[in-house]
Amino acid sequence: MDTQKLAVQIDDLTVAYNYKPVLWDIDLSVPEGVLMAIVGPNGAGKSTLIKTILGIIKPIAGTVSIYGKPYSKQRKLVAYVPQKGSVDWDFPTTALDVVMMGTYGKLGWIKRTGQKEKKIALESMEKVGMLTYKNRQISQLSGGQQQRVFLARALAQDASIYFMDEPFQGVDATTEIAIINILKELRKAGKTVIVVHHDLQTVPEYFDWVTFLNVKKIATGPVKDIFNDDNLTKTYGINYKVAVNK
Amino acid sequence: MSSPQIEIQLIAAIVAMACAIPGVFLVLRKMALISDAISHSILPGIVIGFFVTQDLNSPLLILLAALTGVITVVMVEFIQKTGLVKEDTAIGLVFPVLFSIGVILIAKNANDVHLDVDAVLLGELAFAPFDRLLVGVADWGPKSLWVMGSILFITISLLILFYKELKVTTFDAGLSSVLGISPLVMHYGLMSVSSVTVVGAFDAVGAILVVALMIAPAATAYLLTEDLKKMIWLSVSFGVFSAISGYWAANFLDASISGSIATTLGVIFLATYLFAPKKGLISVLYRQKQQRIEVSLITFLLHLNRHEEESERHINHLQEHINWQAVRARTVLDLAEKNNLVEIENNVVSLTEKGLAFTEKSLEYIISNKDEKIEPMKEDFFLFRG
Ligand SMILES: Nc1ncnc2c1ncn2[C@@H]1O[C@H](COP(=O)(O)OP(=O)(O)OP(=O)(O)O)[C@@H](O)[C@H]1O
Numbered sequence: 001m002d003t004q005k006l007a008v009q010i011d012d013l014t015v016a017y018n019y020k021p022v023l024w025d026i027d028l029s030v031p032e033g034v035l036m037a038i039v040g041p042n043g044a045g046k047s048t049l050i051k052t053i054l055g056i057i058k059p060i061a062g063t064v065s066i067y068g069k070p071y072s073k074q075r076k077l078v079a080y081v082p083q084k085g086s087v088d089w090d091f092p093t094t095a096l097d098v099v100m101m102g103t104y105g106k107l108g109w110i111k112r113t114g115q116k117e118k119k120i121a122l123e124s125m126e127k128v129g130m131l132t133y134k135n136r137q138i139s140q141l142s143g144g145q146q147q148r149v150f151l152a153r154a155l156a157q158d159a160s161i162y163f164m165d166e167p168f169q170g171v172d173a174t175t176e177i178a179i180i181n182i183l184k185e186l187r188k189a190g191k192t193v194i195v196v197h198h199d200l201q202t203v204p205e206y207f208d209w210v211t212f213l214n215v216k217k218i219a220t221g222p223v224k225d226i227f228n229d230d231n232l233t234k235t236y237g238i239n240y241k242v243a244v245n246k
Numbered sequence: 247m248s249s250p251q252i253e254i255q256l257i258a259a260i261v262a263m264a265c266a267i268p269g270v271f272l273v274l275r276k277m278a279l280i281s282d283a284i285s286h287s288i289l290p291g292i293v294i295g296f297f298v299t300q301d302l303n304s305p306l307l308i309l310l311a312a313l314t315g316v317i318t319v320v321m322v323e324f325i326q327k328t329g330l331v332k333e334d335t336a337i338g339l340v341f342p343v344l345f346s347i348g349v350i351l352i353a354k355n356a357n358d359v360h361l362d363v364d365a366v367l368l369g370e371l372a373f374a375p376f377d378r379l380l381v382g383v384a385d386w387g388p389k390s391l392w393v394m395g396s397i398l399f400i401t402i403s404l405l406i407l408f409y410k411e412l413k414v415t416t417f418d419a420g421l422s423s424v425l426g427i428s429p430l431v432m433h434y435g436l437m438s439v440s441s442v443t444v445v446g447a448f449d450a451v452g453a454i455l456v457v458a459l460m461i462a463p464a465a466t467a468y469l470l471t472e473d474l475k476k477m478i479w480l481s482v483s484f485g486v487f488s489a490i491s492g493y494w495a496a497n498f499l500d501a502s503i504s505g506s507i508a509t510t511l512g513v514i515f516l517a518t519y520l521f522a523p524k525k526g527l528i529s530v531l532y533r534q535k536q537q538r539i540e541v542s543l544i545t546f547l548l549h550l551n552r553h554e555e556e557s558e559r560h561i562n563h564l565q566e567h568i569n570w571q572a573v574r575a576r577t578v579l580d581l582a583e584k585n586n587l588v589e590i591e592n593n594v595v596s597l598t599e600k601g602l603a604f605t606e607k608s609l610e611y612i613i614s615n616k617d618e619k620i621e622p623m624k625e626d627f628f629l630f631r632g
């Protein structure tokens with residue numbers, strides 16, 4: 001275990017919007033190959049943590065490294081699924097085109113997408129069961145389908161670490177199962193998957209690693225060791241009773 | 247057509263194209279207001295540039311003034327980042343300040359500067375052909391044609407080179423920065439191009455028409471298509487069409503050319519807003535009415551499906567059972583009959599085979615709420631479309 005590589009390492013990270021800290025002195029190490037949930041109440045800073053790891057937000061203190069190097073050197077290893085509400089779904093484009101955007105990172109500036117990128121995008125859409133909708137305007141997709149398009153786009157990024165901000169938000173049970181199966185497959189293939197997750201009931205079933213966050217880091221580690229009432233109470237402030245399947 | 251007439255139309259068309267392209271991205275980024283701010287706040291830049299160069303068409307003046315445009319954007323964003331006011335308030339704070347600095351500069355130096363505020367705001371396309379580019383003794387045509395031509399050329403080149411980057415940063419800035427395509431670079435790139443375009447065009451058409459040429463064609467195209475490339479083509483076409491027809495309207499009415507072009511842009515937008523096939527007001531209202539009827543239709547079919555007994559299916563009873571107004575009941579019944587979903591015998595309504603199949607399919611959709619189930623139905627049914 002000790003010799004295992006760290007996918008993400010965060011030291012003394014503090015992040016503030018307008019000088020009000022929303023993440024306070026976070027230390028966090030995520031080993032390679034885990035499927036990790038980040039849990040915490042609304043406004044706990046979960047999205048902010050992911051955005052900071054990905055360099056979208058600059059921290060006021062602390063460092064983040066991906067496989068031992070700063071993010072800017074490791075871009076191609078990382079895929080990102082933003083919170084669904086963060087984009088304008090009325091944007092004039094098709095589902096396939098959005099998935100193709102996942103390939104832009106490896107392609108680099110100015111170069112255009114070609115057959116190769118299209119093939120990658122179509123394969124990713126097939127994996128999430130969205131192939132039939134490839135030419136559909138994104139405004140005409142249901143919430144669950146939009147989420148699948150985002151997931152396909154992340155798959156098209158073909159990364160080693162996947163960050164997902166609430167991929168289960170507003171999807172039905174079938175889609176949720178489809179998504180979690182894809183995430184489990186990614187883990188099987190040796191990838192690291194980090195997911196902001198709200199449904200505490202399903203944490204033990206879906207994930208093997210968990211981080212409790214509420215402005216400060218409360219705890220991080222294997223689900224079987226640390227997913228307990230004590231940490232839940234510390235994170236959510238109220239006495240949480242969750243049936244943990246042992 | 248005389249040659250100044252052709253030149254005026256050519257200038258107007260080129261300005262329209264140069265404005266429409268950045269306009270598409272401003273509209274998609276919901277930044278229409280920013281173009282208005284830029285168009286006013288470049289005034290001090292133009293005045294200072296004019297002191298330095300003494301030539302309204304000098305490239306240096308254009309760059310200086312465009313810089314004022316970008317500074318406006320930076321200031322707006324800075325004020326907004328303090329979190330004390332919203333973006334529109336920040337815009338409202340910045341550009342009047344810069345604009346009035348420009349006005350004061352002009353007033354103070356009115357004697358040395360042949361420049362006035364009206365000319366900056368309204369422009370005068372009719373005079374554009376008089377300012378010629380002379381190389382030695384050769385006449386190379388109106389200066390503003392060359393200025394706007396170069397700006398258009400640069401804009402198109404940048405669009406072709408950075409189309410993919412513009413698209414992804416506009417749609418999803420978070421993802422772009424993860425991909426290493428800096429949204430900040432694209433943002434300031436777009437702001438710079440917009441500023442340069444506004445400055446280059448103001449002399450010919452005036453700052454107000456520039457804003458109209460940036461926003462109206464893109465807003466019109468947005469109502470008509472859901473494809474970014476088509477949106478760009480449509481915007482450019484609307485811009486050019488408005489420029490040319492506005493010119494002829496002005497000619498005919500003996501009115502201001504800029505004013506006529508702006509009016510044409512407004513009329514085209516209004517017509518599209520009302521009549522656009524999908525997003526237009528009339529089609530939206532029509533669709534809502536259709537959907538109401540079709541929801542009633544399904545309710546009606548389900549009722550028939552559930553009740554074997556003839557009394558429940560008697561025409562006179564349907565009204566009270568399903569609780570409709572008489573008019574609605576008639577419309578729905580007609581619709582069902584026209585589509586061979588029901589047949590009426592001795593005033594008793596029953597489902598046809600087609601009606602039965604259709605009802606079962608709808609039922610399956612309603613229960614499972616699965617979108618795949620309605621894919622094949624979408625073709626023959628209005629309700630599920632859009
Ligand atoms: N752009 C911003 N400017 C100012 N404050 C912000 C901004 N984004 C987030 N915040 C604040 O930072 C805190 C953390 O927000 P964040 O979005 O990271 O929470 P979260 O844990 O993802 O919440 P949720 O479960 O609702 O998605 C919140 O108090 C929020 O109000």
Ligand SMILES: [Mg+2]
Pocket residue numbers: 046047048083165
């Ligand atoms: Mg969040």
